[in-house]
Amino acid sequence: MxxxxxxxxxxxxxxxxxxxxxxxxxxxxxxxxxxxxxxxxxxxxxxxxxxxxxxxxxxxxxxxxxxxxxxxxxxxxxxxxxxxxxxxxxxxxxEKRVFLEEKLKVNPKTIKLSPKDQERADKEQVILNKIYASSFSNILFNGSFRGPMNSTVTSVYGTRRVYNGQKKGQHLGIDYRAAVGEKVPTTNSGRVVFSGDLFYTGWTVIIDHGLDIFSVYGHLSKTLVQTGQLVERGELIGLSGNTGRTSGPHLHWGVKVQGHYIDGFVLIDETKKYFNE
Ligand SMILES: [Zn+2]
Incomplete structure:
Protein backbone atom coordinates (compact mmCIF):
# COMPACT_ATOMS: atom_id res chain seq x y z
CA MET A 1 0.00 0.00 0.00
CA GLU A 95 -26.98 29.18 35.68
CA LYS A 96 -28.82 30.61 38.65
CA ARG A 97 -32.35 31.93 38.16
CA VAL A 98 -34.38 34.12 40.52
CA PHE A 99 -38.11 33.45 40.89
CA LEU A 100 -40.82 35.82 42.12
CA GLU A 101 -43.10 35.26 45.11
CA GLU A 102 -46.88 35.71 45.38
CA LYS A 103 -49.61 35.17 47.98
CA LEU A 104 -52.88 33.46 47.09
CA LYS A 105 -56.23 32.70 48.73
CA VAL A 106 -57.77 29.38 47.68
CA ASN A 107 -60.48 27.07 49.04
CA PRO A 108 -59.04 25.73 52.36
CA LYS A 109 -60.32 22.26 51.42
CA THR A 110 -57.71 22.15 48.65
CA ILE A 111 -54.92 22.89 51.16
CA LYS A 112 -55.80 20.59 54.06
CA LEU A 113 -57.27 17.65 52.21
CA SER A 114 -59.99 15.44 53.72
CA PRO A 115 -59.10 11.71 53.71
CA LYS A 116 -61.55 11.25 50.82
CA ASP A 117 -59.98 14.06 48.75
CA GLN A 118 -56.48 12.80 49.59
CA GLU A 119 -57.42 9.34 48.36
CA ARG A 120 -58.80 10.85 45.16
CA ALA A 121 -55.70 12.99 44.57
CA ASP A 122 -53.42 9.98 45.20
CA LYS A 123 -55.37 7.78 42.77
CA GLU A 124 -55.21 10.46 40.11
CA GLN A 125 -51.46 10.80 40.61
CA VAL A 126 -51.01 7.08 39.85
CA ILE A 127 -53.00 7.49 36.60
CA LEU A 128 -51.02 10.62 35.65
CA ASN A 129 -47.67 8.93 36.35
CA LYS A 130 -48.64 6.13 33.92
CA ILE A 131 -49.62 8.67 31.27
CA TYR A 132 -46.34 10.60 31.65
CA ALA A 133 -44.37 7.36 31.36
CA SER A 134 -45.83 6.42 27.97
CA SER A 135 -44.86 9.21 25.57
CA PHE A 136 -44.49 8.58 21.84
CA SER A 137 -40.83 7.94 20.92
CA ASN A 138 -40.74 10.42 18.01
CA ILE A 139 -41.81 14.01 17.48
CA LEU A 140 -45.59 14.38 17.16
CA PHE A 141 -45.55 18.16 16.84
CA ASN A 142 -45.39 20.50 13.85
CA GLY A 143 -43.45 23.75 13.93
CA SER A 144 -42.69 25.80 17.02
CA PHE A 145 -44.86 25.87 20.14
CA ARG A 146 -47.22 28.82 20.63
CA GLY A 147 -48.78 30.30 23.74
CA PRO A 148 -52.36 29.07 24.26
CA MET A 149 -53.90 32.55 24.67
CA ASN A 150 -53.18 36.19 23.79
CA SER A 151 -54.44 37.48 27.14
CA THR A 152 -52.41 38.84 30.08
CA VAL A 153 -50.17 36.42 31.94
CA THR A 154 -51.16 36.65 35.61
CA SER A 155 -48.54 34.25 37.01
CA VAL A 156 -45.30 33.21 35.35
CA TYR A 157 -43.45 29.91 35.67
CA GLY A 158 -41.60 29.22 38.89
CA THR A 159 -43.35 31.79 41.10
CA ARG A 160 -42.93 30.84 44.76
CA ARG A 161 -46.39 30.76 46.34
CA VAL A 162 -47.87 31.03 49.79
CA TYR A 163 -51.43 29.66 49.89
CA ASN A 164 -53.79 31.17 52.52
CA GLY A 165 -50.81 32.54 54.44
CA GLN A 166 -49.58 29.06 55.37
CA LYS A 167 -48.83 26.39 52.74
CA LYS A 168 -45.80 27.04 50.57
CA GLY A 169 -45.38 25.81 47.05
CA GLN A 170 -44.22 26.84 43.63
CA HIS A 171 -46.20 27.53 40.49
CA LEU A 172 -44.68 25.35 37.80
CA GLY A 173 -46.89 26.57 34.95
CA ILE A 174 -48.12 29.79 33.33
CA ASP A 175 -51.50 31.37 34.17
CA TYR A 176 -53.46 33.40 31.62
CA ARG A 177 -56.31 35.76 32.41
CA ALA A 178 -59.48 34.13 31.06
CA ALA A 179 -63.17 34.34 31.89
CA VAL A 180 -65.26 31.17 32.04
CA GLY A 181 -65.97 29.88 28.52
CA GLU A 182 -63.08 31.32 26.49
CA LYS A 183 -61.60 29.21 23.70
CA VAL A 184 -58.43 27.25 24.56
CA PRO A 185 -56.37 25.92 21.63
CA THR A 186 -53.52 23.39 21.83
CA THR A 187 -50.04 24.95 21.75
CA ASN A 188 -48.85 22.33 19.24
CA SER A 189 -49.89 19.12 17.48
CA GLY A 190 -49.99 15.85 19.36
CA ARG A 191 -52.17 13.16 20.84
CA VAL A 192 -54.70 13.73 23.63
CA VAL A 193 -53.67 11.42 26.47
CA PHE A 194 -56.05 12.74 29.12
CA SER A 195 -59.36 14.59 29.05
CA GLY A 196 -61.23 14.64 32.34
CA ASP A 197 -61.71 16.04 35.84
CA LEU A 198 -58.80 16.10 38.33
CA PHE A 199 -58.74 17.23 41.97
CA TYR A 200 -56.09 19.96 41.65
CA THR A 201 -56.39 21.15 38.04
CA GLY A 202 -60.14 20.53 37.62
CA TRP A 203 -61.26 19.77 34.07
CA THR A 204 -57.98 19.11 32.29
CA VAL A 205 -56.60 18.19 28.88
CA ILE A 206 -53.11 16.67 28.54
CA ILE A 207 -51.43 16.36 25.13
CA ASP A 208 -48.45 14.16 24.29
CA HIS A 209 -46.17 15.88 21.75
CA GLY A 210 -43.72 12.93 21.66
CA LEU A 211 -40.17 12.70 23.09
CA ASP A 212 -41.60 12.94 26.65
CA ILE A 213 -42.95 16.46 25.97
CA PHE A 214 -46.48 17.04 27.32
CA SER A 215 -48.66 20.14 27.59
CA VAL A 216 -51.38 20.50 30.23
CA TYR A 217 -54.44 22.80 30.17
CA GLY A 218 -56.15 23.14 33.55
CA HIS A 219 -59.17 24.60 35.37
CA LEU A 220 -61.29 24.29 32.21
CA SER A 221 -65.09 24.59 32.32
CA LYS A 222 -65.33 22.03 29.54
CA THR A 223 -63.03 19.76 27.54
CA LEU A 224 -63.80 19.34 23.83
CA VAL A 225 -61.53 16.41 22.93
CA GLN A 226 -61.36 12.68 23.63
CA THR A 227 -58.43 10.63 24.90
CA GLY A 228 -56.57 9.11 21.94
CA GLN A 229 -57.56 11.88 19.53
CA LEU A 230 -54.87 13.52 17.37
CA VAL A 231 -54.97 17.32 17.40
CA GLU A 232 -53.35 19.90 15.15
CA ARG A 233 -51.57 22.97 16.49
CA GLY A 234 -54.13 25.67 17.28
CA GLU A 235 -57.08 23.25 17.39
CA LEU A 236 -59.74 24.01 20.00
CA ILE A 237 -59.44 21.55 22.91
CA GLY A 238 -61.55 23.13 25.66
CA LEU A 239 -63.07 26.20 27.26
CA SER A 240 -61.47 28.10 30.15
CA GLY A 241 -63.02 27.91 33.60
CA ASN A 242 -62.66 27.89 37.36
CA THR A 243 -62.54 24.18 38.28
CA GLY A 244 -60.08 22.51 40.70
CA ARG A 245 -57.80 24.48 43.07
CA THR A 246 -58.17 28.08 41.87
CA SER A 247 -58.51 31.60 43.21
CA GLY A 248 -60.69 32.65 40.24
CA PRO A 249 -61.26 31.76 36.58
CA HIS A 250 -58.08 31.48 34.48
CA LEU A 251 -56.19 29.10 32.23
CA HIS A 252 -53.27 27.15 33.67
CA TRP A 253 -50.82 26.03 30.99
CA GLY A 254 -48.21 23.51 32.10
CA VAL A 255 -45.40 21.85 30.15
CA LYS A 256 -43.90 18.61 31.40
CA VAL A 257 -40.73 17.27 29.79
CA GLN A 258 -39.09 14.03 30.93
CA GLY A 259 -41.05 14.18 34.18
CA HIS A 260 -40.18 17.82 35.00
CA TYR A 261 -42.48 20.81 34.74
CA ILE A 262 -40.53 23.38 32.73
CA ASP A 263 -41.13 26.95 31.53
CA GLY A 264 -43.46 26.92 28.51
CA PHE A 265 -42.14 30.31 27.32
CA VAL A 266 -38.64 28.82 27.04
CA LEU A 267 -40.05 25.90 25.02
CA ILE A 268 -41.67 28.43 22.64
CA ASP A 269 -38.37 30.34 22.22
CA GLU A 270 -36.25 27.19 21.78
CA THR A 271 -38.53 25.59 19.18
CA LYS A 272 -38.78 28.90 17.26
CA LYS A 273 -35.00 28.68 16.67
CA TYR A 274 -35.24 25.25 15.01
CA PHE A 275 -38.73 24.90 13.53
CA ASN A 276 -40.92 26.98 11.23
CA GLU A 277 -43.23 29.35 13.06
ZN1 LIG B 1 -51.46 27.92 37.23
Whole structure:
Protein backbone atom coordinates (compact mmCIF):
# COMPACT_ATOMS: atom_id res chain seq x y z
CA MET A 1 0.00 0.00 0.00
CA UNK A 2 1.10 3.49 -0.82
CA UNK A 3 2.45 5.10 2.36
CA UNK A 4 0.58 8.36 1.77
CA UNK A 5 -2.78 6.57 1.46
CA UNK A 6 -1.98 4.57 4.59
CA UNK A 7 -1.28 7.76 6.59
CA UNK A 8 -4.43 9.37 5.19
CA UNK A 9 -6.54 6.37 6.24
CA UNK A 10 -5.15 6.49 9.77
CA UNK A 11 -5.80 10.20 10.10
CA UNK A 12 -9.41 9.83 8.82
CA UNK A 13 -9.95 7.06 11.33
CA UNK A 14 -8.56 9.15 14.19
CA UNK A 15 -10.76 12.06 13.10
CA UNK A 16 -13.88 9.84 12.92
CA UNK A 17 -13.28 8.61 16.45
CA UNK A 18 -12.81 12.04 17.98
CA UNK A 19 -16.05 12.76 19.80
CA UNK A 20 -17.80 16.09 19.33
CA UNK A 21 -17.42 18.17 22.46
CA UNK A 22 -19.70 21.12 23.25
CA UNK A 23 -20.60 23.36 26.14
CA UNK A 24 -24.05 24.86 26.70
CA UNK A 25 -25.90 26.70 29.45
CA UNK A 26 -29.26 25.95 31.03
CA UNK A 27 -31.20 27.34 34.01
CA UNK A 28 -33.54 25.61 36.48
CA UNK A 29 -36.86 25.01 34.69
CA UNK A 30 -35.35 25.50 31.22
CA UNK A 31 -35.50 23.30 28.16
CA UNK A 32 -32.80 23.30 25.47
CA UNK A 33 -33.39 21.94 22.00
CA UNK A 34 -30.46 19.87 20.78
CA UNK A 35 -29.78 19.01 17.13
CA UNK A 36 -26.75 17.11 15.90
CA UNK A 37 -25.70 15.32 12.73
CA UNK A 38 -24.22 11.94 13.60
CA UNK A 39 -23.82 8.71 11.65
CA UNK A 40 -24.65 5.39 13.26
CA UNK A 41 -27.43 2.82 13.45
CA UNK A 42 -27.81 2.51 17.18
CA UNK A 43 -27.10 5.93 18.71
CA UNK A 44 -28.53 6.57 22.15
CA UNK A 45 -28.58 9.68 24.32
CA UNK A 46 -27.94 9.79 28.05
CA UNK A 47 -28.13 12.84 30.34
CA UNK A 48 -26.96 12.44 33.94
CA UNK A 49 -26.72 8.76 32.85
CA UNK A 50 -30.50 8.57 32.21
CA UNK A 51 -31.74 7.55 28.74
CA UNK A 52 -33.38 10.41 26.78
CA UNK A 53 -35.70 9.91 23.78
CA UNK A 54 -34.20 11.04 20.46
CA UNK A 55 -35.98 11.88 17.20
CA UNK A 56 -34.03 10.54 14.20
CA UNK A 57 -34.38 11.86 10.66
CA UNK A 58 -31.64 10.35 8.52
CA UNK A 59 -28.47 11.53 10.31
CA UNK A 60 -30.15 14.38 12.17
CA UNK A 61 -30.75 13.69 15.86
CA UNK A 62 -33.09 15.91 17.88
CA UNK A 63 -33.75 15.90 21.60
CA UNK A 64 -35.08 18.10 24.39
CA UNK A 65 -32.74 18.62 27.35
CA UNK A 66 -34.17 19.89 30.63
CA UNK A 67 -33.05 20.92 34.08
CA UNK A 68 -35.36 20.60 37.06
CA UNK A 69 -36.76 23.65 38.88
CA UNK A 70 -35.26 22.09 42.03
CA UNK A 71 -31.73 22.09 40.54
CA UNK A 72 -28.74 22.38 42.87
CA UNK A 73 -26.88 24.05 39.95
CA UNK A 74 -24.42 21.16 39.52
CA UNK A 75 -23.17 20.98 35.91
CA UNK A 76 -24.15 17.81 34.02
CA UNK A 77 -23.20 15.96 30.87
CA UNK A 78 -25.27 14.56 28.00
CA UNK A 79 -23.65 11.92 25.81
CA UNK A 80 -24.61 10.48 22.43
CA UNK A 81 -23.29 6.94 22.46
CA UNK A 82 -23.17 4.03 20.07
CA UNK A 83 -22.63 0.97 22.23
CA UNK A 84 -19.64 2.01 24.42
CA UNK A 85 -18.33 4.69 22.08
CA UNK A 86 -19.08 8.31 22.91
CA UNK A 87 -19.84 10.21 19.67
CA UNK A 88 -20.70 13.54 21.23
CA UNK A 89 -20.48 14.95 24.70
CA UNK A 90 -22.23 18.16 25.82
CA UNK A 91 -21.47 19.79 29.13
CA UNK A 92 -24.37 21.81 30.53
CA UNK A 93 -23.47 24.57 32.97
CA UNK A 94 -26.44 25.45 35.16
CA GLU A 95 -26.98 29.18 35.68
CA LYS A 96 -28.82 30.61 38.65
CA ARG A 97 -32.35 31.93 38.16
CA VAL A 98 -34.38 34.12 40.52
CA PHE A 99 -38.11 33.45 40.89
CA LEU A 100 -40.82 35.82 42.12
CA GLU A 101 -43.10 35.26 45.11
CA GLU A 102 -46.88 35.71 45.38
CA LYS A 103 -49.61 35.17 47.98
CA LEU A 104 -52.88 33.46 47.09
CA LYS A 105 -56.23 32.70 48.73
CA VAL A 106 -57.77 29.38 47.68
CA ASN A 107 -60.48 27.07 49.04
CA PRO A 108 -59.04 25.73 52.36
CA LYS A 109 -60.32 22.26 51.42
CA THR A 110 -57.71 22.15 48.65
CA ILE A 111 -54.92 22.89 51.16
CA LYS A 112 -55.80 20.59 54.06
CA LEU A 113 -57.27 17.65 52.21
CA SER A 114 -59.99 15.44 53.72
CA PRO A 115 -59.10 11.71 53.71
CA LYS A 116 -61.55 11.25 50.82
CA ASP A 117 -59.98 14.06 48.75
CA GLN A 118 -56.48 12.80 49.59
CA GLU A 119 -57.42 9.34 48.36
CA ARG A 120 -58.80 10.85 45.16
CA ALA A 121 -55.70 12.99 44.57
CA ASP A 122 -53.42 9.98 45.20
CA LYS A 123 -55.37 7.78 42.77
CA GLU A 124 -55.21 10.46 40.11
CA GLN A 125 -51.46 10.80 40.61
CA VAL A 126 -51.01 7.08 39.85
CA ILE A 127 -53.00 7.49 36.60
CA LEU A 128 -51.02 10.62 35.65
CA ASN A 129 -47.67 8.93 36.35
CA LYS A 130 -48.64 6.13 33.92
CA ILE A 131 -49.62 8.67 31.27
CA TYR A 132 -46.34 10.60 31.65
CA ALA A 133 -44.37 7.36 31.36
CA SER A 134 -45.83 6.42 27.97
CA SER A 135 -44.86 9.21 25.57
CA PHE A 136 -44.49 8.58 21.84
CA SER A 137 -40.83 7.94 20.92
CA ASN A 138 -40.74 10.42 18.01
CA ILE A 139 -41.81 14.01 17.48
CA LEU A 140 -45.59 14.38 17.16
CA PHE A 141 -45.55 18.16 16.84
CA ASN A 142 -45.39 20.50 13.85
CA GLY A 143 -43.45 23.75 13.93
CA SER A 144 -42.69 25.80 17.02
CA PHE A 145 -44.86 25.87 20.14
CA ARG A 146 -47.22 28.82 20.63
CA GLY A 147 -48.78 30.30 23.74
CA PRO A 148 -52.36 29.07 24.26
CA MET A 149 -53.90 32.55 24.67
CA ASN A 150 -53.18 36.19 23.79
CA SER A 151 -54.44 37.48 27.14
CA THR A 152 -52.41 38.84 30.08
CA VAL A 153 -50.17 36.42 31.94
CA THR A 154 -51.16 36.65 35.61
CA SER A 155 -48.54 34.25 37.01
CA VAL A 156 -45.30 33.21 35.35
CA TYR A 157 -43.45 29.91 35.67
CA GLY A 158 -41.60 29.22 38.89
CA THR A 159 -43.35 31.79 41.10
CA ARG A 160 -42.93 30.84 44.76
CA ARG A 161 -46.39 30.76 46.34
CA VAL A 162 -47.87 31.03 49.79
CA TYR A 163 -51.43 29.66 49.89
CA ASN A 164 -53.79 31.17 52.52
CA GLY A 165 -50.81 32.54 54.44
CA GLN A 166 -49.58 29.06 55.37
CA LYS A 167 -48.83 26.39 52.74
CA LYS A 168 -45.80 27.04 50.57
CA GLY A 169 -45.38 25.81 47.05
CA GLN A 170 -44.22 26.84 43.63
CA HIS A 171 -46.20 27.53 40.49
CA LEU A 172 -44.68 25.35 37.80
CA GLY A 173 -46.89 26.57 34.95
CA ILE A 174 -48.12 29.79 33.33
CA ASP A 175 -51.50 31.37 34.17
CA TYR A 176 -53.46 33.40 31.62
CA ARG A 177 -56.31 35.76 32.41
CA ALA A 178 -59.48 34.13 31.06
CA ALA A 179 -63.17 34.34 31.89
CA VAL A 180 -65.26 31.17 32.04
CA GLY A 181 -65.97 29.88 28.52
CA GLU A 182 -63.08 31.32 26.49
CA LYS A 183 -61.60 29.21 23.70
CA VAL A 184 -58.43 27.25 24.56
CA PRO A 185 -56.37 25.92 21.63
CA THR A 186 -53.52 23.39 21.83
CA THR A 187 -50.04 24.95 21.75
CA ASN A 188 -48.85 22.33 19.24
CA SER A 189 -49.89 19.12 17.48
CA GLY A 190 -49.99 15.85 19.36
CA ARG A 191 -52.17 13.16 20.84
CA VAL A 192 -54.70 13.73 23.63
CA VAL A 193 -53.67 11.42 26.47
CA PHE A 194 -56.05 12.74 29.12
CA SER A 195 -59.36 14.59 29.05
CA GLY A 196 -61.23 14.64 32.34
CA ASP A 197 -61.71 16.04 35.84
CA LEU A 198 -58.80 16.10 38.33
CA PHE A 199 -58.74 17.23 41.97
CA TYR A 200 -56.09 19.96 41.65
CA THR A 201 -56.39 21.15 38.04
CA GLY A 202 -60.14 20.53 37.62
CA TRP A 203 -61.26 19.77 34.07
CA THR A 204 -57.98 19.11 32.29
CA VAL A 205 -56.60 18.19 28.88
CA ILE A 206 -53.11 16.67 28.54
CA ILE A 207 -51.43 16.36 25.13
CA ASP A 208 -48.45 14.16 24.29
CA HIS A 209 -46.17 15.88 21.75
CA GLY A 210 -43.72 12.93 21.66
CA LEU A 211 -40.17 12.70 23.09
CA ASP A 212 -41.60 12.94 26.65
CA ILE A 213 -42.95 16.46 25.97
CA PHE A 214 -46.48 17.04 27.32
CA SER A 215 -48.66 20.14 27.59
CA VAL A 216 -51.38 20.50 30.23
CA TYR A 217 -54.44 22.80 30.17
CA GLY A 218 -56.15 23.14 33.55
CA HIS A 219 -59.17 24.60 35.37
CA LEU A 220 -61.29 24.29 32.21
CA SER A 221 -65.09 24.59 32.32
CA LYS A 222 -65.33 22.03 29.54
CA THR A 223 -63.03 19.76 27.54
CA LEU A 224 -63.80 19.34 23.83
CA VAL A 225 -61.53 16.41 22.93
CA GLN A 226 -61.36 12.68 23.63
CA THR A 227 -58.43 10.63 24.90
CA GLY A 228 -56.57 9.11 21.94
CA GLN A 229 -57.56 11.88 19.53
CA LEU A 230 -54.87 13.52 17.37
CA VAL A 231 -54.97 17.32 17.40
CA GLU A 232 -53.35 19.90 15.15
CA ARG A 233 -51.57 22.97 16.49
CA GLY A 234 -54.13 25.67 17.28
CA GLU A 235 -57.08 23.25 17.39
CA LEU A 236 -59.74 24.01 20.00
CA ILE A 237 -59.44 21.55 22.91
CA GLY A 238 -61.55 23.13 25.66
CA LEU A 239 -63.07 26.20 27.26
CA SER A 240 -61.47 28.10 30.15
CA GLY A 241 -63.02 27.91 33.60
CA ASN A 242 -62.66 27.89 37.36
CA THR A 243 -62.54 24.18 38.28
CA GLY A 244 -60.08 22.51 40.70
CA ARG A 245 -57.80 24.48 43.07
CA THR A 246 -58.17 28.08 41.87
CA SER A 247 -58.51 31.60 43.21
CA GLY A 248 -60.69 32.65 40.24
CA PRO A 249 -61.26 31.76 36.58
CA HIS A 250 -58.08 31.48 34.48
CA LEU A 251 -56.19 29.10 32.23
CA HIS A 252 -53.27 27.15 33.67
CA TRP A 253 -50.82 26.03 30.99
CA GLY A 254 -48.21 23.51 32.10
CA VAL A 255 -45.40 21.85 30.15
CA LYS A 256 -43.90 18.61 31.40
CA VAL A 257 -40.73 17.27 29.79
CA GLN A 258 -39.09 14.03 30.93
CA GLY A 259 -41.05 14.18 34.18
CA HIS A 260 -40.18 17.82 35.00
CA TYR A 261 -42.48 20.81 34.74
CA ILE A 262 -40.53 23.38 32.73
CA ASP A 263 -41.13 26.95 31.53
CA GLY A 264 -43.46 26.92 28.51
CA PHE A 265 -42.14 30.31 27.32
CA VAL A 266 -38.64 28.82 27.04
CA LEU A 267 -40.05 25.90 25.02
CA ILE A 268 -41.67 28.43 22.64
CA ASP A 269 -38.37 30.34 22.22
CA GLU A 270 -36.25 27.19 21.78
CA THR A 271 -38.53 25.59 19.18
CA LYS A 272 -38.78 28.90 17.26
CA LYS A 273 -35.00 28.68 16.67
CA TYR A 274 -35.24 25.25 15.01
CA PHE A 275 -38.73 24.90 13.53
CA ASN A 276 -40.92 26.98 11.23
CA GLU A 277 -43.23 29.35 13.06
ZN1 LIG B 1 -51.46 27.92 37.23
Missing amino acids: NLMIFILMISINVFANTPISKEMTIRPGDVRWLELELTGNDIKLYCKNNPIKVNKENNKLQAAIVETYFSDLTPFTCEFKERDQVLASILFKV
